[in-house]
Amino acid sequence: MAESLKSPAAGGPRGLRAWVGQTVLYGLFALAVGVFSHWPPYRHLAADLALIKLSLVHTGKPVGDCRPLTPEELAKLPPNMRAPVQCPRERSPVTVELDIDGAPVVRAEAAPSGLARDGASAIYRRIPVRAGDRQISVRLRDDVRSEGFAYRLERRVHLAPAQVLVIDFDTEKGGITLQ
Amino acid sequence: MKVSESPSAGALSAWRRVERCFDRAFGAGSNPLRQLGALAFLAIWLLALSGIWLYAVFDTSVSGAYDSIVRMSRAPWSPGGLMRSLHRYATDAFVLFTALHLLREALHGRWRHFRRYSWLTGVALLPLVAVSAIGGFWLNWDRLGQFSAIATAEWLDALPLLANPLARNFLGSASVSDRLFSLFVFVHIGVPLLLLFGLWFHIQRITRAAVFPPRTLAIGTSAALLALAVAAPVASQGPADLTRIPTPLALDWLVLFVHPLMYATSAGFTWVLTLGTFGALLALPFLPAAVPRLGGSAARAPVAVVDPANCNGCRRCFADCPFAAITMVPHPDRRVGRELAQVHPDLCASCGICAGACPSSTPFRSTAALVTGIDMPQLPVGTLRRRLQSGLETMRGARPIVVFGCAQGADARCLTAPDVLVLPLICTGQLAPSFVEYALRDGAAGVLVASCRDGGCAFRLGARWTAERLAGTRAPQLRASVPRAKVDLVQADAEEEAVLEAAVASMRERLSKINDFSGPTSKMHHG
Numbered sequence: 001m002a003e004s005l006k007s008p009a010a011g012g013p014r015g016l017r018a019w020v021g022q023t024v025l026y027g028l029f030a031l032a033v034g035v036f037s038h039w040p041p042y043r044h045l046a047a048d049l050a051l052i053k054l055s056l057v058h059t060g061k062p063v064g065d066c067r068p069l070t071p072e073e074l075a076k077l078p079p080n081m082r083a084p085v086q087c088p089r090e091r092s093p094v095t096v097e098l099d100i101d102g103a104p105v106v107r108a109e110a111a112p113s114g115l116a117r118d119g120a121s122a123i124y125r126r127i128p129v130r131a132g133d134r135q136i137s138v139r140l141r142d143d144v145r146s147e148g149f150a151y152r153l154e155r156r157v158h159l160a161p162a163q164v165l166v167i168d169f170d171t172e173k174g175g176i177t178l179q
Numbered sequence: 180m181k182v183s184e185s186p187s188a189g190a191l192s193a194w195r196r197v198e199r200c201f202d203r204a205f206g207a208g209s210n211p212l213r214q215l216g217a218l219a220f221l222a223i224w225l226l227a228l229s230g231i232w233l234y235a236v237f238d239t240s241v242s243g244a245y246d247s248i249v250r251m252s253r254a255p256w257s258p259g260g261l262m263r264s265l266h267r268y269a270t271d272a273f274v275l276f277t278a279l280h281l282l283r284e285a286l287h288g289r290w291r292h293f294r295r296y297s298w299l300t301g302v303a304l305l306p307l308v309a310v311s312a313i314g315g316f317w318l319n320w321d322r323l324g325q326f327s328a329i330a331t332a333e334w335l336d337a338l339p340l341l342a343n344p345l346a347r348n349f350l351g352s353a354s355v356s357d358r359l360f361s362l363f364v365f366v367h368i369g370v371p372l373l374l375l376f377g378l379w380f381h382i383q384r385i386t387r388a389a390v391f392p393p394r395t396l397a398i399g400t401s402a403a404l405l406a407l408a409v410a411a412p413v414a415s416q417g418p419a420d421l422t423r424i425p426t427p428l429a430l431d432w433l434v435l436f437v438h439p440l441m442y443a444t445s446a447g448f449t450w451v452l453t454l455g456t457f458g459a460l461l462a463l464p465f466l467p468a469a470v471p472r473l474g475g476s477a478a479r480a481p482v483a484v485v486d487p488a489n490c491n492g493c494r495r496c497f498a499d500c501p502f503a504a505i506t507m508v509p510h511p512d513r514r515v516g517r518e519l520a521q522v523h524p525d526l527c528a529s530c531g532i533c534a535g536a537c538p539s540s541t542p543f544r545s546t547a548a549l550v551t552g553i554d555m556p557q558l559p560v561g562t563l564r565r566r567l568q569s570g571l572e573t574m575r576g577a578r579p580i581v582v583f584g585c586a587q588g589a590d591a592r593c594l595t596a597p598d599v600l601v602l603p604l605i606c607t608g609q610l611a612p613s614f615v616e617y618a619l620r621d622g623a624a625g626v627l628v629a630s631c632r633d634g635g636c637a638f639r640l641g642a643r644w645t646a647e648r649l650a651g652t653r654a655p656q657l658r659a660s661v662p663r664a665k666v667d668l669v670q671a672d673a674e675e676e677a678v679l680e681a682a683v684a685s686m687r688e689r690l691s692k693i694n695d696f697s698g699p700t701s702k703m704h705h706g
């Protein structure tokens with residue numbers, strides 16, 4: 001060893017023990033990767049539960065009524081901007097209530113997005129529920145100028161375990177939808 | 180103060196014990212725990228290789244992605260199946276190696292001063308590692324990919340960034356479009372390319388960065404992953420079905436652990452934990468010196484100093500510096516073509532390897548005050564020569580042994596025998612090999628150089644340069660005329676003092692067998 005001035009560790013250990021050691025450690029490495037790449041199984045929803053996703057994006061009504069501009073007001077505007085009616089830009093917040101089997105589950109009010117509060121309001125909730133028959137009641141209000149809820153949906157649904165029920169809003173389909 | 184006195188001493192000591200166990204099987208040079216950064220690079224090369232294969236047959240559409248993967252890996256031992264499994268397991272290995280690499284560097288306190296740049300650029304890449312790894316699961320678009328994509332979207336939605344929740348992209352099969360899948364493809368190819376680019380920055384300030392592990396380790400690790408791919412082929416978990424919650428899942432806990440964490444706690448808590456950890460790692464180099472830095476106090480050690488009168492611009496220090504802290508500039512003596520070494524203080528590790536590389540560091544120079552071309556103010560070569568001379572003069576014993584120790588490795592001061600003279604160095608790379616010959620000519624019967632183990636050098640290349648210089652394969656070399664039977668190199672990390680003691684005992688025994696013809700020469704004084 002001194003002739004070549006190499007340390008005892010230089011070149012690595014030799015012999016059966018080193019081979020066995022390396023094999024064991026490589027095996028443990030592969031075992032650790034292999035095991036934790038698949039195990040333990042993950043169940044992110046209990047076996048008897050279903051999931052309701054309350055997810056909607058809806059633009060509320062303007063917070064105020066449109067009004068016609070007076071001739072004086074129109075005259076002050078540049079010719080290309082003389083729209084006869086002026087509407088407020090800000091939108092109403094969207095209020096949603098969800099009851100399941102008569103019990104209140106969600107009471108949410110989503111503010112309109114955007115700096116001018118003129119964008120859509122968005123709500124996203126995950127609600128795990130026990131699978132089986134459920135009475136769903138959804139109400140939505142999108143106009144601060146009126147009382148009560150403009151949109152309602154009452155339906156009895158059967159939810160299978162692990163089923164996803166999406167509560168959405170689509171004006172073209174008449175408002176609140178279930179899918 | 181040595182590392183072992185730091186608050187993390189217990190954890191570091193435990194890590195070293197495990198490292199020593201691995202040393203016994205692999206040897207220090209090929210010890211995977213000492214090559215974690217290089218192993219992470221190996222995983223990247225394996226991912227690139229298998230990823231190119233997979234992308235060639237992958238259908239980048241919502242409707243075709245799952246089927247294309249299933250077709251490719253239908254036969255578990257088909258090349259496509261093996262490549263798919265290798266890709267998955269290499270991802271796991273990459274995450275594992277990266278995490279352990281971070282842990283090891285953190286335990287050694289390697290985030291201050293000259294390490295700050297590498298630390299910060301490394302930590303900054305962690306989000307890219309996570310995105311690259313997690314994004315790969317979405318492409319398969321099986322139940323696991325569905326779960327991961329939705330969980331990621333719900334996690335991101337917790338941040339007030341987007342007006343519309345990302346999770347709405349996964350409400351029904353009609354929501355997931357080919358366009359969204361193009362985004363997945365971009366995430367899983369673009370981000371890893373960005374990661375690779377970032378790694379170029381990460382290794383910018385270290386010379387001879389190990390972007391590939393030693394051959395035996397590379398073969399062994401690749402073979403282990405390939406064997407795993409054969410033994411446990413990765414299978415899809417059924418096509419994505421957005422009308423159902425995919426449960427139970429065979430989850431990849433090494434990569435996707437953040438999803439169960441979020442559902443077990445909350446998205447907000449997971450963000451606080453993630454961003455808090457990330458921020459703390461980024462802040463470490465800027466915090467007050469609560470945790471001592473590697474091999475010394477938080478106060479910075481003096482950096483190398485160049486003496487233009489003794490620097491002839493030979494470039495050896497430039498070649499040997501492990502942290503690219505030296506550049507060559509025109510020499511102030513204005514002689515055409517002559518250069519001068521210039522030290523960048525921010526990059527200098529204060530290791531002294533440059534002083535050991537300088538040809539002017541030879542103690543045989545007959546000057547009253549030995550001044551070399553580049554030197555360490557805290558331990559100049561002139562001081563080392565004086566200590567060697569005075570130590571040899573006062574030594575007792577028939578066969579005195581000089582031990583050049585390393586302040587970062589095993590503490591040579593444990594060798595208290597009267598026939599042993601211990602001269603601690605900042606790093607054994609600081610030792611010009613001519614000091615060995617000088618000691619033998621000056622009365623030493625034997626010289627023991629005690630460096631750190633391969634892969635264990637606090638300054639990366641000190642142990643390697645020391646071994647190569649003493650073996651005569653790297654300049655400055657130990658001259659061939661020096662009797663090798665009287666010189667020994669031992670590698671021992673911190674807490675391995677017993678190895679030093681054994682090496683000294685071995686040398687004593689060997690020296691006692693050397694006959695008088697090759698015994699110690701009479702004392703000669705130089706300089």
